Amino acid sequence: MDAIGSVLSSTEAQTSTKTINQDDFIKLFLTQLNFQDPMEPVDNREFLAQIAQFSSLEQSRKIGESISDLVLLNSTSQSLSLLSKFVELNQDGIRSTGTVSAVNFTADGPMLTITLSTGGIIRDARLSQVSLAR
DSSP states (O other): OTTTTOOOOOHHHOOOOSSOOHHHHHHHHHHHHSSTTTTTTHHHHHHHHHHHHHHHHHHHHHHHHHHHHHHHHHHHHHHHHTOOOEEEEETTTTTHHHHHHHHETTEEEEEEEEEESSSSEEEEGGEEEEEEEE
């Protein structure tokens, strides 16, 4: 999600996940239990530590989802607050001014429709391309 006037680098926009997810953790844990030596089972402390790691992983996942929801809510609020406002649009280094006339919500986030001062219309402007005109 974008914010007003923000510029995301390609590395920020495309963060890769190189961490273990909940399903992978469960599979790994169950595999470990299935192949443990019955004569020397997993130590109770080690077992409890792994359960604590699992719990921590689940909490981290929920926090991540909450943050994503909060960012979406923030970008939605910013977009709606721009309706009928005079803004400056920067698309590929070309600056133009106009008024936000509509907000369209897509899977990629809010997209703005801007009626330019010259009379033209630009659809699907991203929130990051827009700043309030002075």
